[in-house]
Structure formats: structure tokens, C-alpha cells
Ligand SMILES: *[C@@H]1O[C@H](CO)[C@@H](O)[C@H](O)[C@H]1NC(C)=O
């Protein structure tokens with residue numbers, strides 16, 4: 001780290017072209033509309049919560065801020081690529097940062113944290129902001145004005161914008177520093193994780209290392225499935241949210257010991273699979289019920305907060321039926337399973353979020369990405385009244401998602417043959433209590449890869465998967481999160497030190513430090529002896 005006091009006049013530190021003189025990169029099959037490049041000094045930004053976890057606060061950053069806009073040949077899109085090039089202490093590496101939800105990237109939000117670590121970092125909107133006029137999370141980009149699907153933007157998000165960003169970024173890196181990056185990385189979670197797999201499949205030479213956390217593979221199935229709980233709740237009668245907290249606690253308590261130790265965590269993929277919780281066991285139990293209310297937050301908008309009063313509530317068989325349906329997941333009337341349900345132990349609160357309104361009625365607050373995905377991508381009907389969706393309507397929407405979107409978005413597009421041959425490294429960690437994307441889909445995909453490429457050990461040469469007990473989607477949850485997965489990937493790529501375990505940690509609200517060394521799939525965390533909060537008390541078997 002450079003500990004010298006900040007200087008006002010930096011001058012050019014590198015052998016390349018000064019920031020303000022960078023020229024438009026060359027991109028086959030696209031026209032560069034504009035390049036803007038200017039030094040930014042002493043940049044700071046507070047930490048803010050986003051869908052993928054808190055974006056870190058940054059301060060005193062000095063970088064060359066490059067914004068390139070481009071249009072694909074024969075298309076009417078406008079794609080932005082933002083590249084931030086540290087003015088000093090560049091670590092020689094390039095890092096592309098992915099998006100989340102229905103966004104290809106988060107613009108400037110996640111770049112600062114990586115620039116602070118010396119990376120030249122980039123993100124792209126993939127054209128999904130419609131030239132900075134809409135929030136891509138709205139899904140509005142998915143349909144053209146005439147109501148037909150915007151195939152150009154679908155393709156951009158599916159994979160094309162990944163390569164645009166890599167080519168543009170590497171070009172300006174070479175111009176500015178006078179040399180190519182020594183290594184190139186992808187980092188993303190959720191949609192950004194899926195983009196990482198798409199990068200590996202479609203552009204196996206763009207990145208030496210890919211950190212793809214909780215990837216949104218199986219997107220045509222799990223996203224509709226995230227809307228199953230609202231459909232169940234609205235059709236069954238909306239219960240107070242406290243029933244979900246009670247059920248989550250009971251599910252964890254019952255299934256935690258299945259892995260051989262009672263430590264508050266369902267620790268192995270096998271104990272998750274064998275967890276068969278019967279919701280009827282809680283019928284008749286009286287609980288102290290605190291509900292969720294909504295409050296307007298100046299930064300993040302409406303957010304859920306605990307309501308002021310609590311009351312007693314006795315759990316009923318109607319409540320148990322709701323829980324059973326959510327855990328079971330979407331299915332047809334005659335019982336055909338469409339996708340997995342909520343993973344046992346995962347938080348109900350994002351896909352089955354319920355609030356008490358001012359007038360004492362209850363409302364479901366659906367996961368907006370799932371709602372917008374169904375409306376604009378699957379049903380292709382902005383007028384569709386999602387609040388009226390019946391089970392039968394749901395099944396149709398789920399099937400439309402697969403038939404309409406499968407050809408572009410399906411897992412068949414995520415063939416890793418080329419990436420294996422390229423010598424690249426793919427690292428994924430996934431929370432076993434992921435509340436948005438089921439870990440069962442991840443297991444199924446990985447097992448398919450193992451079958452195709454000669455078994456777990458052969459695949460581990462270039463692709464490693466670590467499940468994190470109790471961890472939520474991308475971050476958080478009640479279990480430890482990996483401490484430095486990017487660092488593990490960098491050591492693997494640059495020094496050939498393949499991560500055998502992934503160290504993870506969490507400090508509970510009570511101040512207890514819980515650590516685990518996460519095992520690579522299909523190995524399982526196995527308790528040997530000692531303090532259940534310590535990684536050293538477990539081995540991988
Ligand atoms: C950098 O910004 C901080 C506020 O974020 C300010 O206190 C400091 O004086 C600035 N430093 C320079 C050299 O301008």
C-alpha cells in the first residue's frame with residue numbers, strides 16, 4: 001500500500017496514454033458511439049446496501065474514469081461500459097464485475113471497492129438501462145415498444161455484453177498502462193454468477209479466473225419458483241409473517257442434528273436433502289407473534305421493520321399447509337413437480353414476505369425481480385395483474401418461462417468444455433440456506449458437469465464448488481460466509497494453489513465468532529470433536 005500523503009498533481013505514472021487522451025477501442029460487430037475519459041481524484045463513496053450485500057465504502061481513490069458507449073451492428077441498443085483504472089498502485093489485474101436481478105451490472109457502485117484493492121475494474125449495463133432512462137430491475141427493457149421481446153437486449157444480458165465489456169476494458173487498460181493485464185478475472189453473484197458461467201461457456205479465453213457466487217443458473221425455472229410463495233399465500237389467505245420465523249427455527253432445530261452435530265446449522269448437502277420436516281408438528285402451538293410493517297427509508301425506499309405491537313397466535317393446520325406448499329415448491333394440479341421449493345433452513349422472508357398495513361390488513365410483498373421476470377420476460381404482458389394469479393395461471397406462466405426463454409437462457413448454453421480446455425479456473429460458493437436460489441439446482445448442475453467431465457476429482461482441476469451451511473444468497477444468512485473467495489481464486493490462478501477448503505466466518509449478534517473451513521463438493525463438513533463454533537472441530541469427508 002502506498003502510504004504517502006495524497007498529492008494534488010499526479011502526473012502520468014505509467015508508460016501508456018494519459019487518461020484524457022484514451023481513444024475509442026476497437027470492437028468487431030459494434031460501433032463505438034463515444035468514449036469519455038477523465039481523472040477522478042480523492043473519490044469517496046459511503047457504503048450502501050444493495051440487493052447483493054453492502055457495497056463497501058471507499059475513500060481517497062484516484063482513478064481514470066472511462067465510459068464507453070457502443071451499439072451492436074444492426075441493432076438499436078446503447079451499451080455502456082464503465083472502466084476505472086487506478087492512477088497508482090495498479091496490481092496488474094483486470095476485474096470485470098457482474099450484475100444481479102435483471103441488471104447486467106451495477107454501474108459505479110461496486111467498482112470503487114475493487115479499485116481500492118488495485119484492480120482495474122469494469123461493469124456494463126448491457127444496454128438494459130435504455131440509455132440511462134430506466135432501472136433494469138423493472139424488466140421494462142425486455143419488451144420493445146410494440147410489445148414484442150427485445151431480442152437484442154435478451155442476448156446482451158444472456159452473454160454478449162460480457163465479451164463487449166472484456167474487449168473494451170482490456171483495450172483501454174493496454175492504452176493507459178502500456179501493457180496488457182497480467183491476469184483477468186470475473187466476479188459476480190446471482191445474475192452476476194450466472195454471467196460468470198456464461199462467460200466460461202461462451203468466451204472461455206476472456207477470463208483466467210471466474211468467481212461466480214450463487215449463480216442464477218436454471219433461471220427459467222427458479223425465478224418463476226420464487227413467485228410460488230406469493231401465489232400460495234394469496235390463494236390460501238395471508239398469514240402473519242411471524243409464522244415463518246417460527247417454522248424456520250423449527251426446521252433448523254429438527255434437521256440440524258442430521259449431519260451428526262447440533263450446531264445451529266444444516267451443514268451438508270445430504271442433510272439438506274434428507275430433511276423431511278412435517279409442518280403439522282407445530283399445529284396448536286401458541287407463539288408470541290411480532291409482525292412486519294413497512295417504513296420509508298430515504299436511501300433504500302420501502303423497507304420492512306418490526307411492527308410495534310405483538311400478540312399471541314396459535315398455529316393452525318391452514319398455516320401448516322402454507323408452509324408445506326412453500327417447502328414443496330411449484331407443482332401442477334395433478335402433482336407434477338415443476339421446480340424445488342424453499343431449501344430447509346432458508347429464510348422465508350424474501351419470497352414469502354408479508355407485511356401488516358396501516359389498516360391492519362396483510363399484504364404479500366413479492367420478490368420484485370421474480371414478478372418483473374414473469375410479467376416482462378415470460379408472460380410478455382405488462383398489463384398482467386399478478387395479484388390475481390391462481391395456481392393454474394402460475395403453472396402456465398412457469399411453462400411459458402421454460403418454452404419461451406429456455407432456448408436462450410437454459411443451462412444447455414452453459415457448456416464448460418472450452419473453459420476446461422482454456423486452463424481457466426472457476427470458483428463457486430453457494431449458501432445452503434440461499435433464500436432466492438435453491439442449492440438443489442446448483443447440485444444438479446454440478447453433478448451433470450462431474451458426469452460429463454470424468455468425476456469430481458477431474459472437475460476439481462478447474463472448477464470447484466463450496467457449499468456454505470446456513471449462508472444466505474450472496475452474503476449473510478445465519479451461517480459463516482467465505483472470508484476471501486477472490487483471494488483464493490487469485491492464488492489458484494496465479495500460483496497454482498487450488499483451494500482445498502474455503503475459510504468462512506461469522507460473528508453472531510451475541511458476539512460469538514463461528515468459523516468453518518468449507519468443503520469442496522461433494523465432500524461434507526464432518527464434526528470430529530471440540531468447540532462446535534470452531535473450524536478446527538470439523539473435517540471434510
Ligand atoms: C479528500 O476528501 C476528503 C473528504 O472526503 C477531504 O477531507 C480531504 O481534504 C480531501 N483531500 C484532498 C487532498 O483534497
Ligand SMILES: *[C@@H]1O[C@H](CO)[C@@H](O)[C@H](O)[C@H]1NC(C)=O
Nearest residue numbers: 036037040043065066067108
Ligand atoms: C465517470 O464519467 C462519467 C461520464 O462522463 C460520469 O457520468 C460519471 O459521473 C463519472 N464518475 C465519477 C465517479 O466521476
Ligand SMILES: *[C@@H]1O[C@H](CO)[C@@H](O)[C@H](O)[C@H]1NC(C)=O
Nearest residue numbers: 356357358359360361362363
Ligand atoms: C389498506 O391499506 C393499503 C395501503 O397500506 C391499501 O393499499 C389498501 O387498499 C387498504 N385496504 C383497505 C380495505 O382499505
